[in-house]
Amino acid sequence: MSEPIKQIIRFILFILVQALVLSHMPPVHRFITPYLYFLFILWLPFFTSRFWVLIIGFILGFTLDMFTKTPGLHASACVLISFIRPFLISLLVPKETKELTLGSPGIKSMGAASYAVYVILLTLFHHAWLVFLEWMDIGSFTYFLGKVFFSGLVSLLLILVTEMLFKPLKKTGNR
Amino acid sequence: MRNIFILIRKSSVLLLFLVLQVVSLSLLVKYNRTHKAKYLETAYELTGRINKRYNNFTRYFGLKENNRILSSENERLRNLSSGNFTSIDSSARLVTDTTVVDSSQLIRKYLWRSARVINNSVSGQSNYITLERGRKQGVAPEMAVMGPGGIVGKVTDVSDNMSIVMSLLHRKSVTSVMLKNNNITGILDWNGQNPSLLQLKGVPKSTDLKVGDTVLTSNISLNYPPGLMVGTIAKAEKEKAGNNWLLEVKPGSNFYNLEYVQVIENRLLNEQQELENRAKKNKE
Numbered sequence: 466m467s468e469p470i471k472q473i474i475r476f477i478l479f480i481l482v483q484a485l486v487l488s489h490m491p492p493v494h495r496f497i498t499p500y501l502y503f504l505f506i507l508w509l510p511f512f513t514s515r516f517w518v519l520i521i522g523f524i525l526g527f528t529l530d531m532f533t534k535t536p537g538l539h540a541s542a543c544v545l546i547s548f549i550r551p552f553l554i555s556l557l558v559p560k561e562t563k564e565l566t567l568g569s570p571g572i573k574s575m576g577a578a579s580y581a582v583y584v585i586l587l588t589l590f591h592h593a594w595l596v597f598l599e600w601m602d603i604g605s606f607t608y609f610l611g612k613v614f615f616s617g618l619v620s621l622l623l624i625l626v627t628e629m630l631f632k633p634l635k636k637t638g639n640r
Numbered sequence: 641m642r643n644i645f646i647l648i649r650k651s652s653v654l655l656l657f658l659v660l661q662v663v664s665l666s667l668l669v670k671y672n673r674t675h676k677a678k679y680l681e682t683a684y685e686l687t688g689r690i691n692k693r694y695n696n697f698t699r700y701f702g703l704k705e706n707n708r709i710l711s712s713e714n715e716r717l718r719n720l721s722s723g724n725f726t727s728i729d730s731s732a733r734l735v736t737d738t739t740v741v742d743s744s745q746l747i748r749k750y751l752w753r754s755a756r757v758i759n760n761s762v763s764g765q766s767n768y769i770t771l772e773r774g775r776k777q778g779v780a781p782e783m784a785v786m787g788p789g790g791i792v793g794k795v796t797d798v799s800d801n802m803s804i805v806m807s808l809l810h811r812k813s814v815t816s817v818m819l820k821n822n823n824i825t826g827i828l829d830w831n832g833q834n835p836s837l838l839q840l841k842g843v844p845k846s847t848d849l850k851v852g853d854t855v856l857t858s859n860i861s862l863n864y865p866p867g868l869m870v871g872t873i874a875k876a877e878k879e880k881a882g883n884n885w886l887l888e889v890k891p892g893s894n895f896y897n898l899e900y901v902q903v904i905e906n907r908l909l910n911e912q913q914e915l916e917n918r919a920k921k922n923k924e
Contacts, residue, residue, distance in 0.1 A: 481690075488764075489761070520656070523664070532690075532759075534680075534766075536667040537663075537664035537666070541665055544664060
């Protein structure tokens with residue numbers, strides 16, 4: 466399958482899973498809201514230019530906003546991590562691999578440690594910004610920290626499961 | 641001049657980032673202030689259609705519970721119908737004809753319309769419910785919405801075939817309610833923490849109340865007909881500094897499994913608001 470079509474299908478799947486399944490889960494605790502959709506931005510190929518990552522991030526966030534009826538909230542968080550993504554990649558990935566592989570960020574292309582740092586940092590940024598905006602009008606700092614931490618933890622768990630399901634570490638399989 | 645162009649080209653990514661960030665934040669701020677946006681109408685129609693498809697599928701899982709709720713509501717309504725009450729007077733004549741002769745010229749004030757819930761959220765800070773009934777089917781903003789167990793919220797925005805309801809579980813939702821026992825009014829809102837508890841403020845400490853008392857919509861609410869079920873008091877504490885009770889109310893309607901609701905139109909709302917505005921203007 467060609468790259469753009471693959472990405473479009475992935476985009477639709479992520480939005481549907483987030484909007485129809487994850488956002489409808491009855492809250493386990495007031496601190497926990499699982500997010501998975503932003504993994505789409507993390508999985509964009511290396512060769513996507515910074516400019517396009519930003520635009521795609523905005524579109525992704527805004528599409529989800531249409532479902533959750535919070536215009537601008539998720540869009541803002543997505544634009545933020547789209548902006549940070551290239552800096553992290555250039556920090557974590559040696560230049561040669563980035564130029565050689567046409568692949569996207571993953572355990573195979575980056576190594577487990579750097580990939581983990583990449584995912585954890587971006588997840589934290591996303592959640593922190595989202596919860597910060599949500600709680601702008603009244604401030605309860607423990608609430609802010611608690612929600613960022615626990616939602617982040619649940620999201621990371623979900624990402625781990627998704628990784629294991631869709632990106633198995635086979636030598637031949639090249640998704 | 642050339643330097644400016646070079647600067648712009650060099651920092652185009654940063655500029656785009658700032659522009660997109662400003663756009664999304666201004667959208668957020670604007671929407672939070674008014675809860676209305678023109679461009680969202682088309683989006684509601686589109687996301688509503690997707691939600692409807694999905695809801696058609698998930699509805700089956702709630703069918704059993706829903707039937708139970710409906711039949712219990714039916715039972716309650718049947719018991720209210722006038723056919724159940726007969727007056728057997730001394731002449732032992734059974735009155736079977738219960739047709740009401742309308743001699744006092746009643747005006748219809750509230751009109752109820754049923755609507756299906758196609759999207760519903762409880763997990764966020766600002767929860768909305770999407771109904772599959774819109775402007776063409778007679779729904780307009782400011783109408784009240786009632787579920788099987790109690791009030792649910794009020795309509796904030798409509799498109800042609802869908803409408804958006806601001807649920808009681810919204811940080812900006814404010815409802816005027818009263819205690820059933822002594823008709824003392826207060827303000828019901830939500831602090832965004834626990835979706836199964838709402839906060840009731842403005843009831844003076846001198847009021848006699850206890851946990852378990854029923855809370856109804858007040859006589860002075862604009863949107864809601866008076867005396868609709870809201871919930872029961874779950875926790876009662878006295879304010880340390882102020883003069884009021886700090887009450888937590890357990891909502892009567894279950895926000896987790898809403899399937900069908902009633903949209904209530906107050907047909908005299910415009911008249912009342914106009915009159916009140918005129919009075920305000922005259923005073924100035």
